[in-house]
Amino acid sequence: xxxxxxxxxxxxxxxxxxxxxxxxxxxxxxxxxxxxxxxxxxxxxxxxxxxxxxxxxxxxxxxxxxxxxxxxxxxxxxxxxxxxxxxxxxxxxxxxxxxxxxxxxxxxxxxxxxxxxxxxxxxxxxxxxxxxxxxxxxxxxxxxxxxxxxxxxxxxxxxxxxxxxxxxxxxxxxxxxxxxxxxxxxxxxxxxxxxxxxxxxxxxxxxxxxxxxxxxxxxxxxxxxxxxxxxxxxxxxxxxxxxxxxxxxxxxxxxxxxxxx
Amino acid sequence: xxxxxxxxxxxxxxxxxxxxxxxxxxxxxxxxxxxxxxxxxxxxxxxxxxxxxxxxxxxxxxxxxxxxxxxxxxxxxxxxxxxxxxxxxxxxxxxxxxxxxxxxxxxxxxxxxxxxxxxxxxxxxxxxxxxxxxxxxxxxxxxxxxxxxxxxxxxxxxxxxxxxxxxxxxxxxxxxxxxxxxxxxxxxxxxxxxxxxxxxxxxxxxxxxxxxxxxxxxxxxxxxxxxxxxxxxxxxxxxxxxxxxxxxxxxxxxxxxxxxxxxxxxxxxxxxxxxxxxxxxxxxxxxxxxxxxxxxxxxxxxxxxxxxxxxxxxxxxxxxxxxxxxxxxxxxxxxxxxxxxxxxxxxxxxxxxxxxxxxxxxxxxxxxxxxxxxxxxxxxxxx
Numbered sequence: 001x002x003x004x005x006x007x008x009x010x011x012x013x014x015x016x017x018x019x020x021x022x023x024x025x026x027x028x029x030x031x032x033x034x035x036x037x038x039x040x041x042x043x044x045x046x047x048x049x050x051x052x053x054x055x056x057x058x059x060x061x062x063x064x065x066x067x068x069x070x071x072x073x074x075x076x077x078x079x080x081x082x083x084x085x086x087x088x089x090x091x092x093x094x095x096x097x098x099x100x101x102x103x104x105x106x107x108x109x110x111x112x113x114x115x116x117x118x119x120x121x122x123x124x125x126x127x128x129x130x131x132x133x134x135x136x137x138x139x140x141x142x143x144x145x146x147x148x149x150x151x152x153x154x155x156x157x158x159x160x161x162x163x164x165x166x167x168x169x170x171x172x173x174x175x176x177x178x179x180x181x182x183x184x185x186x187x188x189x190x191x192x193x194x195x196x197x198x199x200x201x202x203x204x205x206x207x208x209x210x211x212x213x214x215x216x217x218x219x220x221x222x223x224x225x226x227x228x229x230x231x232x233x234x235x236x237x238x239x240x241x242x243x244x245x246x247x248x249x250x251x252x253x254x255x256x257x258x259x260x261x
Numbered sequence: 262x263x264x265x266x267x268x269x270x271x272x273x274x275x276x277x278x279x280x281x282x283x284x285x286x287x288x289x290x291x292x293x294x295x296x297x298x299x300x301x302x303x304x305x306x307x308x309x310x311x312x313x314x315x316x317x318x319x320x321x322x323x324x325x326x327x328x329x330x331x332x333x334x335x336x337x338x339x340x341x342x343x344x345x346x347x348x349x350x351x352x353x354x355x356x357x358x359x360x361x362x363x364x365x366x367x368x369x370x371x372x373x374x375x376x377x378x379x380x381x382x383x384x385x386x387x388x389x390x391x392x393x394x395x396x397x398x399x400x401x402x403x404x405x406x407x408x409x410x411x412x413x414x415x416x417x418x419x420x421x422x423x424x425x426x427x428x429x430x431x432x433x434x435x436x437x438x439x440x441x442x443x444x445x446x447x448x449x450x451x452x453x454x455x456x457x458x459x460x461x462x463x464x465x466x467x468x469x470x471x472x473x474x475x476x477x478x479x480x481x482x483x484x485x486x487x488x489x490x491x492x493x494x495x496x497x498x499x500x501x502x503x504x505x506x507x508x509x510x511x512x513x514x515x516x517x518x519x520x521x522x523x524x525x526x527x528x529x530x531x532x533x534x535x536x537x538x539x540x541x542x543x544x545x546x547x548x549x550x551x552x553x554x555x556x557x558x559x560x561x562x563x564x565x566x567x568x569x570x571x572x573x574x575x576x577x578x579x580x581x582x583x584x585x586x587x588x589x590x591x592x593x594x595x596x597x598x599x600x601x602x603x604x605x606x607x608x609x610x611x612x613x614x615x616x617x618x619x620x621x622x623x624x625x626x627x628x629x630x631x632x633x634x635x636x637x638x639x640x641x642x643x644x
Contacts, residue, residue: 078277189281190315191328191338194274 343517384429
C-alpha cells in the first residue's frame with residue numbers, strides 16, 4: 001500500500017503587506033492578500049521529495065481556513081501534491097491553536113495517514129506548537145524541527161540542528177514531523193503543475209462532517225482571549241556613536257548596557 | 262446580470278504562472294541583473310534557473326517534451342523575466358523565435374530532432390535572418406544555399422544574431438534561387454558544431470548587454486538536405502509568419518521592462534522627501550505616474566489581445582502582432598525615460614537600475630522590425 005503523506009498548510013496574510021487586526025481582535029483577512037505560508041512551502045517540498053524517493057506515495061495537503069484558503073491548497077497542488085482537503089466552517093473563525101489542532105486531528109483521522117508533515121511555524125501566529133499538539137491528539141510519535149528528513153520502510157529519520165548539538169532522530173510510522181526553513185528550498189510551480197492543479201480533487205469538510213461541536217472551537221472555545229491589541233511604536237532613529245578615538249569602547253559599553261555582550 | 266464569467270480577464274492559471282515566475286525572477290535573476298549589464302556577460306544564473314524550472318522554452322508543445330504553454334503564458338514568462346532583467350528575457354524569447362520556424366513549417370522528423378533537446382534545456386535556438394546589407398529589406402539577403410546531392414552547402418554572413426555562440430541551433434534563411442527573390446529563399450537548421458560555422462566578435466551595445474549579439478559566418482557549411490525547414494522556396498514566408506507571432510514576445514519584453522521601471526520609480530517617490538514631504542505628494546509627480554501606468558496598461562491589453570490571436574491563429578494576427586510590438590515598445594521607451602526623470606540625478610547613475618532599463622527599452626523599438634517597419638506592416642494589414 002502506498003505511503004500516505006499529509007501536509008498541514010496554512011493560508012496566511014502576506015507578510016509583506018500591511019497586516020492588521022479586525023474588530024474582534026482576530027487577524028483581518030480582508031484588507032490584505034493571503035497566500036500559502038512560506039514556512040509551509042518547506043513542508044510541501046519535503047513531502048514531495050519523500051514521495052519521489054518512495055516511488056509509491058500519495059501527498060495530500062490539508063488546511064483549515066476560510067474560502068480563500070483554497071489558494072494555498074492550489075499553490076501546493078501546483079507544486080505537485082496529489083489532492084487536497086479543505087476544512088471550512090464559519091464557526092471556526094477565531095479558533096486558537098488548541099482548537100485548530102483538534103480540527104486538524106479529526107480531519108487526519110478521516111483522511112488516514114502514515115506521515116504528517118508540518119512547517120516549523122506559521123508566518124502569522126508563529127507559535128510552532130501545532131505539530132506537537134497534533135502528535136499528542138493522534139497518539140503518534142513527533143519528530144520536530146528537522147533540517148533533513150527521509151522515510152525508509154516504516155521509519156522516518158531526520159536531523160535536528162540545535163545550538164549546541166545536532167541530533168539524529170527516528171520514529172516509527174505513523175508519525176508527525178515538522179521541517180525547518182533549512183530543509184531545502186521549495187520548488188516553484190511549473191507551468192504543467194499549474195495547469196494540472198485545477199483538475200486535482202479538493203475534498204471539503206465542515207465541523208459536522210468531523211463530529212466537532214461549534215462550542216469546541218471558535219472564539220468561544222478558545223483557551224485564550226485577546227483583550228486588546230496595540231501597534232508597536234514606530235522605530236526611532238538609533239544611537240549614533242561618533243568615533244573620536246574611543247569609538248570601540250563606547251560601542252562595547254552600549255552593547256553591554258543593552259545586555260548584548 | 263451574472264458576474265461569474267470571465268469577460269476580458271485572464272485565467273487564474275495565468276495569474277498563478279505570473280506569481281511563480283515573478284517569485285523565481287526576483288530571487289534567482291534580479292540579483293545578477295546589474296552585474297550582467299555592467300560586465301556585458303551572459304546571464305548563466307538566469308539560464309540555469311529558467312531551465313531548472315522548465316521556463317526556458319515554455320512554448321514547445323508537450324508532444325515534443327515541452328511545457329506546452331500557450332502564447333499568452335509565454336508572454337507572461339517573458340514579461341516577468343524582463344521586469345527584472347531584459348537580457349535574461351531573451352532566453353525564453355529567442356528560444357521561441359529560433360524554433361518557431363521549425364514548429365510552423367518543419368516536418369515531423371525535424372521537430373522531433375530539434376524541439377526535444379530545446380525542451381530538455383540541452384540547446385538554445387537562434388534566428389538568422391538579417392545580414393549586413395539586408396535589414397528591413399530582408400528579402401535582399403545574399404547568403405546562398407546550393408544543392409549538392411543529398412546536401413546543401415551554405416555560404417554567407419548573418420548579422421545581429423541574438424545569443425549567437427551560446428545557442429546550439431540556428432534557423433538560417435538563405436537564397437536557393439536568386440531569380441525568385443523572396444520566393445527563392447529557403448530555411449534551414451544549422452548546428453553550432455557544423456563544420457564552417459563561426460561567430461564574430463560580440464557587438465558593443467547600448468543595452469541588453471548580457472545577451473550576446475554576434476555575426477554568424479557560414480563558410481561552406483555542408484548540411485544534410487533533411488535540415489531544410491518546409492519546402493524549398495518557403496523560407497521567407499516562414500520567416501515572416503514567425504515574426505507575426507514573435508513580435509508579441511518583444512511587446513512582452515517591453516511590458517516587463519516598463520513595469521520594472523514603474524514599480525521602482527513608484528516606490529522611490531514615496532521614500533524621497535523634498536520640501537518636507539514625500540515627492541509622491543506633489544501633483545506634478547502624480548500626473549507622471551498616472552500617465553506611465555495608463556500607457557503601460559493600454560500596451561498590456563493590446564499585447565494580451567495579440568497573444569490570444571497568435572494562439573488561435575486569427576486572420577488579423579499580422580496587424581495585432583505589429584501593433585502590439587510597436588505600441589508597447591514606444592510606451593516602454595517613454596515610461597523608462599520618465600522613470601529615470603522621477604529619480605532625478607539618481608536615475609541617471611548606475612547605482613540605480615533605471616538607466617539600465619531605459620537603455621534596454623530602446624532595443625524593443627528596433628529589433629524584429631523597426632517601429633517604422635511595423636507601421637508599414639500595420640498599414641498593409643488594417644483590420
